Amino acid sequence: MIGERCEDGGNTNFYTNKHEYVMAIYEDLQGKQYDVEPMHVDWRIGVYACVKNEKNEILVVVPHWHDNYEFPGGGVEVKENIREGLLREVKEETGYDINVSLQPFYVGENWFHYVHTDKYFHSLKIIYIAHLVTEERDILPILGGEIKRVEWLPFGELTEQNFSKYHYPALSIIDNKYNS
Numbered sequence: 001m002i003g004e005r006c007e008d009g010g011n012t013n014f015y016t017n018k019h020e021y022v023m024a025i026y027e028d029l030q031g032k033q034y035d036v037e038p039m040h041v042d043w044r045i046g047v048y049a050c051v052k053n054e055k056n057e058i059l060v061v062v063p064h065w066h067d068n069y070e071f072p073g074g075g076v077e078v079k080e081n082i083r084e085g086l087l088r089e090v091k092e093e094t095g096y097d098i099n100v101s102l103q104p105f106y107v108g109e110n111w112f113h114y115v116h117t118d119k120y121f122h123s124l125k126i127i128y129i130a131h132l133v134t135e136e137r138d139i140l141p142i143l144g145g146e147i148k149r150v151e152w153l154p155f156g157e158l159t160e161q162n163f164s165k166y167h168y169p170a171l172s173i174i175d176n177k178y179n180s
Helices: 082-094 168-179
Strands: 002-008 011-016 021-027 033-036 041-051 057-063 073-075 098-100 106-114 119-132 147-154
Touching (some): 041 057, 057 082, 082 098, 082 119, 082 147, 106 168
Parallel strands (some): 021 106
Antiparallel strands (some): 011 021, 057 147, 106 119
16 A cells, blocks of 8 residues: 655655555656656666856757757766766767866756666766866767767756756756856
């Protein structure tokens, strides 16, 4: 029997009266919801970089599966540590090499359904401040990959309507850090 209902990270999770996790509602980027049992869910650590240039612009990407901007980054592979995963993901998605801060500035959690693989993920999102090693860019890693566009945008052009809902909560922290 389901007991209390808890709201967490924009997704409703269900617990028994003994607080044992029995069901969660996962949402895809179009807002469609799916009831999923834990045995059908993969755990994912995602790492992302907020890279700012001298013009006060933020490096963003637009992946093939939606039209919103997001920070470059992605899932950490089992064989790598978090920092290695971030450096690899940013290089693959943007062609840039970066230096990363020692500590993340944002850690969030969400549950999502990735329609292209029909997989459900419980994801930890870790976002770091980063800087370019050099402005030179190796375009080879991004050709034919997951990314349709790489852009530098002024912070003020990133809004709740055009930025990934999974990364948007970090923007207020960036706004306070960079623009106060």
